[in-house]
Amino acid sequence: MTDHANYELSTDEQLMTIFRTPGNAQQQRAFEALYQRHKGPLFRFIKKSINNEQDAKEVFQELWFKIINNKHQYDHNKKFTTWVYTIARRLMIDQFRKTGRMAELTRLDSSTETAVIDPNIKQPENEFEAKQIAKELNHSISLLPPNQRQTFVLKQESGLSIKEIAQITSQPHEQIKSQYRYAVQKIKMALERFK
Amino acid sequence: MNHTDEDKILNDLYQQANQEQPPKALDDVILQHAEQSLSNEGQQVSTHTAKNWRPWLAAASVVMVLPLIWLLTQNQELTSDLGQIQTIEPKPRPSIGPKLKSESVADDAGVESDTMEMEAFKPNENTAVNRAISSPPVSEAVSANNDLSAIIEQEVQHSITGRPIDHESLQANKELLLGELKAKKRTIKPSTMDPLMALEYEQFGRYLEQGKIEAADQLLTEMQDNWPEFDFEDMIYRLATAEINDQ
Numbered sequence: 001m002t003d004h005a006n007y008e009l010s011t012d013e014q015l016m017t018i019f020r021t022p023g024n025a026q027q028q029r030a031f032e033a034l035y036q037r038h039k040g041p042l043f044r045f046i047k048k049s050i051n052n053e054q055d056a057k058e059v060f061q062e063l064w065f066k067i068i069n070n071k072h073q074y075d076h077n078k079k080f081t082t083w084v085y086t087i088a089r090r091l092m093i094d095q096f097r098k099t100g101r102m103a104e105l106t107r108l109d110s111s112t113e114t115a116v117i118d119p120n121i122k123q124p125e126n127e128f129e130a131k132q133i134a135k136e137l138n139h140s141i142s143l144l145p146p147n148q149r150q151t152f153v154l155k156q157e158s159g160l161s162i163k164e165i166a167q168i169t170s171q172p173h174e175q176i177k178s179q180y181r182y183a184v185q186k187i188k189m190a191l192e193r194f195k
Numbered sequence: 196m197n198h199t200d201e202d203k204i205l206n207d208l209y210q211q212a213n214q215e216q217p218p219k220a221l222d223d224v225i226l227q228h229a230e231q232s233l234s235n236e237g238q239q240v241s242t243h244t245a246k247n248w249r250p251w252l253a254a255a256s257v258v259m260v261l262p263l264i265w266l267l268t269q270n271q272e273l274t275s276d277l278g279q280i281q282t283i284e285p286k287p288r289p290s291i292g293p294k295l296k297s298e299s300v301a302d303d304a305g306v307e308s309d310t311m312e313m314e315a316f317k318p319n320e321n322t323a324v325n326r327a328i329s330s331p332p333v334s335e336a337v338s339a340n341n342d343l344s345a346i347i348e349q350e351v352q353h354s355i356t357g358r359p360i361d362h363e364s365l366q367a368n369k370e371l372l373l374g375e376l377k378a379k380k381r382t383i384k385p386s387t388m389d390p391l392m393a394l395e396y397e398q399f400g401r402y403l404e405q406g407k408i409e410a411a412d413q414l415l416t417e418m419q420d421n422w423p424e425f426d427f428e429d430m431i432y433r434l435a436t437a438e439i440n441d442q
Contacts, residue, residue: 022236022237023237027233028229028230028233031226031229031233032226032229035222035225035226035229039216039217039222040214040215040216040217043215043216043217044213044215047215057217057218057221060217060221061221061224061225064225064228064229065225065228068225068228068229068232069232123204123207123208124208130211133208133212134208134211134212134213135212137208137209137212138212138213156206156209156210156213157213184202184205187205188201188205191208
């Protein structure tokens, strides 16, 4: 079995252990495997949460630099994704502060109090419809309140549970659950016309 | 259609609609940073390894400096010895008292005057002249001797660094070092014992076997007196054990 195949089978935590072990000849390869695995989800999470491509690129780069520079602070008993998405979220908050968008981030989701009808959604019937749905889906995500948007994207991209997202965002479990539920309802409403 | 199915459809839709990756330029920058970081870390590891040698180097320095300190403690004796050597020439020892000094000077003066008398009969004028030049008058010799003894005394009071020597401290250090040297006694082994000691050692063992504790104790005391350079701890322990067993 080749190294590449080995890395594909390795868990994030195993790869991180190799990467943070000084003198290990496979450090760079382990990092590359980790990067290939998580670069897409992290980039999309940051980009969708910030809603600004240039800022997203800066935060994404800073995030990976932090992972590289602070690899020894990683606790291998914890999930890599929990660690890395926590850092990402902190960096995004910093970015919001820098760009004066903190008010936007901390704004309460007024819509969370509103009862939303739960419409049905269906699979696209053809490629054209799939593209239309994808466009509408991403547009509806961008219109979500920041907290709901972040929770929804984090759930989709990281594969973390609601409980883990609550840990990362330092918010109560129930609150995160509500945010996610409302986000899903709003997206479904936006996609209602494709029924 | 239940919620779980709908969530799954939504997930699938999301995944299909979102395949965006970071730009290649960003990938390159990040991977290069990782490589650079690991390379720097490797250098730090080697520096750290060098740092690990520091305590050993410090210990080695101490080991090398200790004999020097010991030599310095001998400085007083060396200087005294030097004083003695200088006294062989017409120079008095710095430790000699005023009375002895004057006697010595008087003796020297006597020798000098005798030499002068003897040389008066010698036909070689050059020799006489040389002696006259090399031998100062008695008063000058006394003065020179006094100056020299003062210099020597001054030298004795100062270390090679020019600082005054603390003789009490020197003495204490010397005793400490001698004590340490004495403390390193030889272990009693067949290869280190002389034949008589070996015989007594065997006898000691026999006394213990026979339960003759007092005889063994007496023999041990004699052995300690006769061979003080040996470490009798093992024999003392054997004796104590035998005593306990005997009781």
